[in-house]
Amino acid sequence: MDWITALQDRFASGASHAFLLYLNISDDFVSKDGDFDQLRFFLAKSAPFDNYHFVAFFNRGTGTAFPTPDMEAKFVKFLDTIDPGNPAAGVPSLGKRFTARKADLAFMLTEIFTPLLEMPRVKYLELLGYNENRGGIVRSRDRDNDENKPLLAVVMEYAETCAPPESAHDKDCDRDALVTFLVWARSQVIERLGNIIVLVADALSAVAPALRSEANRVTPIKISYPNKAERKTTLDKLGEKQEYADVLTRNMSLDTIAHLTAGMTNSNLVQLAKALSYKKEPLTEHGLFNIKKKAIEELSGGKLEIVKPPWGLEAIGALEEYKRYIRDVTLDFKGRNLMAVPMGIFLSGGPGTGKTVFVEALAHEIGIPLIRAKNLREVWHGQSEKNLETVVEIAKANEPCIFFLDELDQKFQMRGTVFHGDSGVSARMQATFFEVMSDTNLRGKILWIGATNRPDQIDPAILREGRFDDKLPFFPPTAEERSQILVAILRKMEIQAQESSQEFKWGLSDDFVQEFGRLTHRHVVSKTVKRCEQWKPGCDDEAGLTGAEIEAIVARAFKIACRKGTVIREKHLEEAEKRFILSRNIELFDEMTRMALEQCNDERFVPEGRWKRLLGLQSSRPGPGHYL
Numbered sequence: 001m002d003w004i005t006a007l008q009d010r011f012a013s014g015a016s017h018a019f020l021l022y023l024n025i026s027d028d029f030v031s032k033d034g035d036f037d038q039l040r041f042f043l044a045k046s047a048p049f050d051n052y053h054f055v056a057f058f059n060r061g062t063g064t065a066f067p068t069p070d071m072e073a074k075f076v077k078f079l080d081t082i083d084p085g086n087p088a089a090g091v092p093s094l095g096k097r098f099t100a101r102k103a104d105l106a107f108m109l110t111e112i113f114t115p116l117l118e119m120p121r122v123k124y125l126e127l128l129g130y131n132e133n134r135g136g137i138v139r140s141r142d143r144d145n146d147e148n149k150p151l152l153a154v155v156m157e158y159a160e161t162c163a164p165p166e167s168a169h170d171k172d173c174d175r176d177a178l179v180t181f182l183v184w185a186r187s188q189v190i191e192r193l194g195n196i197i198v199l200v201a202d203a204l205s206a207v208a209p210a211l212r213s214e215a216n217r218v219t220p221i222k223i224s225y226p227n228k229a230e231r232k233t234t235l236d237k238l239g240e241k242q243e244y245a246d247v248l249t250r251n252m253s254l255d256t257i258a259h260l261t262a263g264m265t266n267s268n269l270v271q272l273a274k275a276l277s278y279k280k281e282p283l284t285e286h287g288l289f290n291i292k293k294k295a296i297e298e299l300s301g302g303k304l305e306i307v308k309p310p311w312g313l314e315a316i317g318a319l320e321e322y323k324r325y326i327r328d329v330t331l332d333f334k335g336r337n338l339m340a341v342p343m344g345i346f347l348s349g350g351p352g353t354g355k356t357v358f359v360e361a362l363a364h365e366i367g368i369p370l371i372r373a374k375n376l377r378e379v380w381h382g383q384s385e386k387n388l389e390t391v392v393e394i395a396k397a398n399e400p401c402i403f404f405l406d407e408l409d410q411k412f413q414m415r416g417t418v419f420h421g422d423s424g425v426s427a428r429m430q431a432t433f434f435e436v437m438s439d440t441n442l443r444g445k446i447l448w449i450g451a452t453n454r455p456d457q458i459d460p461a462i463l464r465e466g467r468f469d470d471k472l473p474f475f476p477p478t479a480e481e482r483s484q485i486l487v488a489i490l491r492k493m494e495i496q497a498q499e500s501s502q503e504f505k506w507g508l509s510d511d512f513v514q515e516f517g518r519l520t521h522r523h524v525v526s527k528t529v530k531r532c533e534q535w536k537p538g539c540d541d542e543a544g545l546t547g548a549e550i551e552a553i554v555a556r557a558f559k560i561a562c563r564k565g566t567v568i569r570e571k572h573l574e575e576a577e578k579r580f581i582l583s584r585n586i587e588l589f590d591e592m593t594r595m596a597l598e599q600c601n602d603e604r605f606v607p608e609g610r611w612k613r614l615l616g617l618q619s620s621r622p623g624p625g626h627y628l
Helices: 002-012 039-045 069-082 094-101 105-117 121-128 140-146 172-186 188-193 228-239 242-248 254-260 266-279 285-299 320-334 355-366 383-397 425-437 479-499 510-519 547-563 570-579 586-599 611-615
Strands: 018-023 028-030 036-038 054-059 063-065 152-156 196-201 219-223 304-307 344-349 370-373 401-405 446-452 470-474 522-525 528-531
Touching: 002 018, 002 219, 018 172, 018 383, 028 228, 028 266, 036 039, 036 266, 039 054, 054 069, 054 105, 063 105, 069 094, 069 121, 094 105, 105 152, 105 172, 172 196, 228 242, 228 254, 228 266, 242 266, 254 285, 266 285, 285 304, 285 383, 320 355, 320 470, 344 355, 344 586, 355 370, 355 401, 355 446, 355 470, 370 383, 383 425, 470 586, 479 510, 479 547, 510 570, 547 570
Parallel strands: 018 196, 018 219, 054 152, 152 196, 344 446, 344 470, 370 401, 401 446
Antiparallel strands: 028 036, 054 063, 304 370, 522 528
16 A cells, blocks of 8 residues: 555655545555554554554544553553642542543643653653653563653544634634644654654545645645555455355456456445355346445545446447547557547537437447546535545546536636635636646546537636547537437437336338438427428528437337337327427527537538538528638
8 A cells, every 4th residue: 555655654764744644544454464444443553653652543523542442541541640630639630631531622632642742752751660660551571672662643533623624714623723733743842752643534625724735744645545456455355255255256356356346445345245245145247336336426425426338339320420539539548549548528519419428438339437427516615625536536546437527517617707605616626627637647547528518608728628639519410310310219228228127119110210300300480490391401490309309209209109008110209209399499509509619629520511501500600611
């Protein structure tokens, strides 16, 4: 584990004695004795913490604890030696005061931890009994081995509850804690004595900014989600127990499981092995994906959804140039020609024109997870930044993957339009996300894809090349394309039915399929959409149905067929089509299409001759050269 090595090296070199551990702090870790331990116990068994007289863990909920009951008893006795109190006058000893107030943050910081962290070596050795013949606290046979040990290691768990982001300007108790931590980090006395302080938080952004800076002598160390090698180590350890090996390796090798569990934590793997062993159920690839999906979505706090699309190019009707693009990107991914893989892909166009199915098909063809981002913002201070930090790290743990930001205009709106009243949270989140998206080290590892109907509402900074290298416009389909889309939708719905063990069948003639594109034509008369009884190609008032609208007609036809106890026939589609009312705002839809055209940065996605028919442009409007 790189993080514990980094901590050990920084401490042993004298570069730092104060650390901030963050991110995957709730995981299980394999200790040197081979046990799966929570962070608290893993630290207690690891260097340098295993070389202290006392290792104290504090949180505001349960108070101060120690790795063993013996150490706690020894600590209380040590405190009594420091200050025995005055029982006759009713003044309790320091040890008793500690026992009564060990969950009191102010008491622990001012009366226990700070004095002990700065206690001279000669004094604490004397109090422990090393310099006295009468023995003191330490047993005589331990003295030669323990005399060189530093006194105290302090681990402040849930540090965000002691020094949250706003603590420098908030409650007195938070300000006092923040200042105390900074004093500890800068203390040459504590450094010289060899004592160590560790703050633990679930996100870097969850604690006060001053504690994230090495300028203040605090070293942040990220505990990343386990990589494949670390997951394999965990699985190998689990496989040593026959009851776990029986269910894990019956259908797959441990190496395959390590590959397929990208994004899962060690504790997820331990829980997986225990649950399967209890039920005596062997692990399957399908079952593993569902377990992984649940684990990752819970890990993200519901801010991510991981998807394994069951369809590829067969679910895309028409869009031949887009299919070629998918094939090219797939070849680059699978051929490890990562420098040819775009950093990101931007999709724009009216609703229902194929943006989402394009993303799903791309993920399926490459064979990588599709991660959908949901709304990351929350009302609680600091929580939004934490959400962003977490989901980005989960995406990194799932590499290679596609990170899909649908409705991008709702997530990254233009600066200066939406940041009033949120204390700059939106601006900070955008700046952080822009930085991550521009990280060329992630090329070929995370493929960022954004989709929107309203590119005019998106901050232009995110749309530049280097973040979204390729910008693909999506247009309403022509009559010929609508016929191809019908077939693709039927195939897609058939796959959906198979995935859920349902049945979906149809019986349509080739002639009807070819005619379907003309059947689904609409035209605009005085801003009103009307069904066209006599279709003519190339008309300027084209308002044909989109893929999503055709899918709605197919779904309605399926319902009609089911009620009549038959498969989908031409008459069912005709009935559903006649009943379908096109409810979109034509002017707004045309404006979305025009904006998609303006964003396009590759001429091949705008075939010549489609401008007027697609956009309803008059001859006086600029042609392709103006936009490209």
